Amino acid sequence: MNDMTPTREQREAALEGMGCKRKRVEDIRFTQGKGNYVDDVKLPGMLHGDFVRSPHPHARVKKIDDSEALKVPGVLAVITAETLKTVNLAWMPTLAGDVQMVLADGKVLFQNQEVAFVVATDRYAADDGINKVVVEYEPLPPLVDPFKSMDQDAPVLREDLAGKTSGAHGPRKHHNHIFEWTVGDKELTDAAFNKAEVKIKEMISYHRTHPSPLETCQCVCSFDKIKGELTIYGTFQAPHVIRTVVALIAKLPEQKIHVIAPDIGGGFGNKVGAYPGYICAAVASIVTGKPVKWVEDRIENLTATSFARDYHMTTEIAATKEGKVTGLRVHVLADHGAFDACADPSKWPAGFFNIVTGSYDFPTAHLAVDGVYTNKAPGGVAYRCSFRVTEAAYCIERAMDILAQKLNMDPAELRLKNFIKTEQFPYHSALGWEYDSGDYHTAMRKMMETTGYAALRKEQAEKRAAFARGETREIMGLGVSFFTEIVGAGPSKNCDILGIAMFDSCEIRLHPTGAGIARMGTKSQGQGHETTWAQIIATEIGIPADNIMVEEGNTDTAPYGLGTYGSRSTPVAGAAIAMAARKIKAKAQMIAAYKLEVHEDDLEFDIDGFRVKGLPEKFMSMKDICWAAYNSVPPGMEPGLEAVSYYDPPNMTYPFGAYLCVMDIDVDTGVYKIRRFYALDDCGTRINPMIIEGQVHGGLTEAFAIAMGQEIRYDEAGNVVTGSFMDFFMPTAVETPHWETDFTVTPSPHHPIGAKGVGESPNVGGVPAFSNAVNDAFSFLGSTHIQMPHDFWRNWKAAKDLGAVA
Amino acid sequence: MAKTHVTMKVNGAEVEGLVEPRTLLVHFIRENLGMTGTHIGCETTHCGACTVDIDGMSVKSCTMFAVQAQGSDITTIEGMANADGTLSALQEGFRMMHGLQCGFCTPGMIMRAHRLLKENASPSEQEIRMGISGNICRCTGYQNIVKAIQYASAKINGVEFREAAE
Numbered sequence: 025m026n027d028m029t030p031t032r033e034q035r036e037a038a039l040e041g042m043g044c045k046r047k048r049v050e051d052i053r054f055t056q057g058k059g060n061y062v063d064d065v066k067l068p069g070m071l072h073g074d075f076v077r078s079p080h081p082h083a084r085v086k087k088i089d090d091s092e093a094l095k096v097p098g099v100l101a102v103i104t105a106e107t108l109k110t111v112n113l114a115w116m117p118t119l120a121g122d123v124q125m126v127l128a129d130g131k132v133l134f135q136n137q138e139v140a141f142v143v144a145t146d147r148y149a150a151d152d153g154i155n156k157v158v159v160e161y162e163p164l165p166p167l168v169d170p171f172k173s174m175d176q177d178a179p180v181l182r183e184d185l186a187g188k189t190s191g192a193h194g195p196r197k198h199h200n201h202i203f204e205w206t207v208g209d210k211e212l213t214d215a216a217f218n219k220a221e222v223k224i225k226e227m228i229s230y231h232r233t234h235p236s237p238l239e240t241c242q243c244v245c246s247f248d249k250i251k252g253e254l255t256i257y258g259t260f261q262a263p264h265v266i267r268t269v270v271a272l273i274a275k276l277p278e279q280k281i282h283v284i285a286p287d288i289g290g291g292f293g294n295k296v297g298a299y300p301g302y303i304c305a306a307v308a309s310i311v312t313g314k315p316v317k318w319v320e321d322r323i324e325n326l327t328a329t330s331f332a333r334d335y336h337m338t339t340e341i342a343a344t345k346e347g348k349v350t351g352l353r354v355h356v357l358a359d360h361g362a363f364d365a366c367a368d369p370s371k372w373p374a375g376f377f378n379i380v381t382g383s384y385d386f387p388t389a390h391l392a393v394d395g396v397y398t399n400k401a402p403g404g405v406a407y408r409c410s411f412r413v414t415e416a417a418y419c420i421e422r423a424m425d426i427l428a429q430k431l432n433m434d435p436a437e438l439r440l441k442n443f444i445k446t447e448q449f450p451y452h453s454a455l456g457w458e459y460d461s462g463d464y465h466t467a468m469r470k471m472m473e474t475t476g477y478a479a480l481r482k483e484q485a486e487k488r489a490a491f492a493r494g495e496t497r498e499i500m501g502l503g504v505s506f507f508t509e510i511v512g513a514g515p516s517k518n519c520d521i522l523g524i525a526m527f528d529s530c531e532i533r534l535h536p537t538g539a540g541i542a543r544m545g546t547k548s549q550g551q552g553h554e555t556t557w558a559q560i561i562a563t564e565i566g567i568p569a570d571n572i573m574v575e576e577g578n579t580d581t582a583p584y585g586l587g588t589y590g591s592r593s594t595p596v597a598g599a600a601i602a603m604a605a606r607k608i609k610a611k612a613q614m615i616a617a618y619k620l621e622v623h624e625d626d627l628e629f630d631i632d633g634f635r636v637k638g639l640p641e642k643f644m645s646m647k648d649i650c651w652a653a654y655n656s657v658p659p660g661m662e663p664g665l666e667a668v669s670y671y672d673p674p675n676m677t678y679p680f681g682a683y684l685c686v687m688d689i690d691v692d693t694g695v696y697k698i699r700r701f702y703a704l705d706d707c708g709t710r711i712n713p714m715i716i717e718g719q720v721h722g723g724l725t726e727a728f729a730i731a732m733g734q735e736i737r738y739d740e741a742g743n744v745v746t747g748s749f750m751d752f753f754m755p756t757a758v759e760t761p762h763w764e765t766d767f768t769v770t771p772s773p774h775h776p777i778g779a780k781g782v783g784e785s786p787n788v789g790g791v792p793a794f795s796n797a798v799n800d801a802f803s804f805l806g807s808t809h810i811q812m813p814h815d816f817w818r819n820w821k822a823a824k825d826l827g828a829v830a
Numbered sequence: 831m832a833k834t835h836v837t838m839k840v841n842g843a844e845v846e847g848l849v850e851p852r853t854l855l856v857h858f859i860r861e862n863l864g865m866t867g868t869h870i871g872c873e874t875t876h877c878g879a880c881t882v883d884i885d886g887m888s889v890k891s892c893t894m895f896a897v898q899a900q901g902s903d904i905t906t907i908e909g910m911a912n913a914d915g916t917l918s919a920l921q922e923g924f925r926m927m928h929g930l931q932c933g934f935c936t937p938g939m940i941m942r943a944h945r946l947l948k949e950n951a952s953p954s955e956q957e958i959r960m961g962i963s964g965n966i967c968r969c970t971g972y973q974n975i976v977k978a979i980q981y982a983s984a985k986i987n988g989v990e991f992r993e994a995a996e
Binding site: 047048050051052053054055056057058059060061063064066147148236237238239240287288289290292319321322549550551552714715717718719721722724725726748749750754756757758760762763 | 876906907908917935936959965975
């Protein structure tokens with residue numbers, strides 16, 4: 025054999041396909057400051073818009089006087105709700121079937137709500153203009169506590185809904201009630217509780233937090249009056265949907281709207297929804313005839329764009345005294361703020377919260393969710409989670425620990441006893457989902473063995489004894505968490521947004537030289553799509569990943585897709601890539617057969633080309649097939665080598681994982697030390713292990729922030745008291761723990777390449793691991809549940825309340 | 831508002847411009863000079879996305895006025911690649927160690943790490959973590975950023991980089 029002939033391994037390595045730690049192609053530009061984010065977009069004659077915002081959480085707007093503002097040099101226009109009414113855009117539809125004011129129409133409903141939009145020649149002049157707009161308010165009583173929202177004497181927040189006894193999701197019980205959603209078998213569940221040997225009940229809150237990507241939400245809108253075309257550059261996780269929404273509400277033909285999402289500086293769900301800034305910038309561009317840029321500042325981002333969580337979950341488990349669960353009952357009070365602007369698929373008022381049975385084989389369950397209005401910012405986004413899965417996972421993982429405590433069982437053992445067994449998959453949960461695949465026992469046991477779980481429990485027992493003897497003031501907690509995610513929204517039978525089914529798409533075009541381009545309906549916000557999508561193509565059709573350019577985010581060129589959020593890109597668009605690639609491969613096989621003068625069934629695919637079965641020397645590379653596709657295709661075949669796939673998945677995917685957090689807490693100061701954090705993830709087939717590990721690190725860092733300190737908090741008067749990075753906890757390199765990562769691989773049986781998605785898993789599984797560690801540390805002092813976030817003060821307070829501190 | 835003439839050196843080149851006294855340095859760099867690698871994340875000196883190097887110090891350019899930089903010598907991310915256009919040790923480190931995802935914090939991180947390594951060419955992990963504690967990353971956490979800086983440190987010192995075991 026010729027020494028120059030590359031080996032099988034060398035040919036495989038040259039492709040940089042799936043399973044390889046391919047270095048990210050994005051990084052070449054990002055490390056040199058050559059990314060192109062929205063604020064980097066500069067158009068000739070561009071103006072800048074900025075908002076006048078309400079200092080009051082609830083007030084009537086008596087009068088807006090813009091006369092002084094219009095005298096400010098550089099200020100060109102002040103847009104109010106009255107202006108927007110002339111173009112029928114004073115209110116906009118939300119993703120959840122509600123409507124939302126674009127600018128205050130008659131009254132304001134939360135602090136920092138948008139009241140007027142000032143347009144000026146530069147951002148400094150716009151700011152000057154804002155300070156000169158005089159707004160006369162008549163303050164109204166604020167409603168902050170969701171538990172008081174449905175009191176008889178609670179103030180009426182949404183006067184526009186007066187007299188409406190039903191909303192988008194059924195009947196309304198009260199003037200501040202949005203919806204009630206129930207699912208599961210109530211009778212069967214009540215029966216399970218009536219005969220239960222053991223029961224637990226706890227009110228478990230998941231506080232209000234915020235995604236806070238480092239880049240805030242922003243856009244540049246440019247209306248061309250001559251062509252009647254609107255171009256919008258924006259921080260959009262779902263550019264196509266934004267275009268459709270704009271077409272529907274602005275009554276512009278969809279093909280005359282060009283939506284471009286350039287590089288995005290993190291999204292985490294914050295950039296899914298539509299915000300007043302987008303509408304106002306578009307209207308301002310139409311009014312002034314010039315491009316208008318709107319860039320949100322950090323305070324605006326934290327206080328007025330989509331919050332996350334704010335679920336108060338009364339949770340009950342029924343079980344046998346041996347620890348076998350027999351029923352789950354959950355009632356959620358969901359604080360949605362002033363407008364129901366939650367980013368959930370249309371059919372699901374509380375997202376996929378009904379995955380709340382988690383990884384456990386509950387024979388029966390019943391769930392009820394009440395959504396209520398309060399004087400807080402609207403939103404309810406899926407922050408690094410798939411539509412309320414994070415809340416569900418936290419709820420069940422805390423509840424299982426509370427049950428273990430009641431039964432005096434080890435929490436890991438209780439979980440092993442109740443896991444859905446490998447042979448039960450596909451598994452139908454009591455609340456209606458079909459889990460595709462899983463091997464929970466293996467993952468849990470691997471976690472326990474790798475971390476030396478038994479020894480850690482022994483150490484904990486010794487430390488508790490030492491604490492009791494007064495020899496130490498430090499307590500130790502082991503936080504076990506096992507989660508099942510539901511991602512890959514989604515199948516059209518389950519999911520749509522405003523009536524558009526949640527498929528996704530890929531178009532691949534290979535050129536004569538063997539290089540090509542893939543265009544996608546998804547939009548990376550840092551997940552590395554340009555790198556990983558090319559890896560799937562490399563493995564599927566044998567073209568080196570370096571020869572494939574991946575393009576996303578331009579609605580003029582990308583096929584229609586539903587975008588990137590809820591860990592849906594790999595489960596849905598990743599499948600679309602494989603299916604488009606397989607269409608190309610099928611045509612390539614016909615071309616190869618023609619060129620090699622054999623029947624196509626006599627060919628087999630071999631890494632980077634086709635080989636005649638039994639005649640290894642008769643081989644045609646994909647590169648040569650690409651050339652042939654443009655000059656010598658079989659008679660009757662169209663030239664070219666391209667394909668498009670719109671993939672509607674048959675089911676969601678269900679990644680899972682086993683996490684352990686080892687924490688020490690000083691009871692006198694509340695200061696915690698995270699000694700170890702181990703995260704085992706099973707996301708099915710792993711496309712790029714380096715990128716998966718990075719996603720896990722990032723997700724755990726965000727989980728750490730949420731569990732241990734991060735909160736959007738309001739005082740009783742409705743003021744946001746956590747409106748900047750000064751008081752909204754952002755972990756730095758100093759306090760962020762070291763992460764140990766591990767994995768098992770249980771491919772999804774219905775996904776073309778078996779991949780399940782991973783980006784959100786560490787956040788979903790991480791938060792309960794931290795919280796369980798804190799609760800586990802304190803449990804021997806007599807507590808069952810301490811609410812998050814577990815910052816130093818709250819830890820100290822817990823120790824004090826439990827009598828450990830004088 | 832009356833404007834003031836400022837001159838300074840940015841990435842080795844003399845630049846000048848007319849700015850209002852209140853113009854922030856980050857806006858001067860991004861808008862007047864058109865160098866958009868320096869990013870704005872918080873406008874309150876917390877996140878570090880706007881970090882640049884001024885006269886041998888890491889400075890957050892979102893809370894400094896352009897007029898305060900009169901006569902100074904500034905390096906931004908656009909001035910960090912090697913003279914031949916290849917990635918510098920730090921830039922290479924961030925790519926090799928997967929020290930970034932969305933890339934928004936990256937220029938600020940690199941600028942801060944650049945000064946850190948100038949001050950201490952072989953920092954310990956703890957010194958690196960303390961050294962970059964004024965820069966926030968939301969996507970990828972800090973573990974790989976620390977590794978990226980360790981990689982660059984090894985390369986600058988001409989020693990072999992070994993990843994610490996998990």
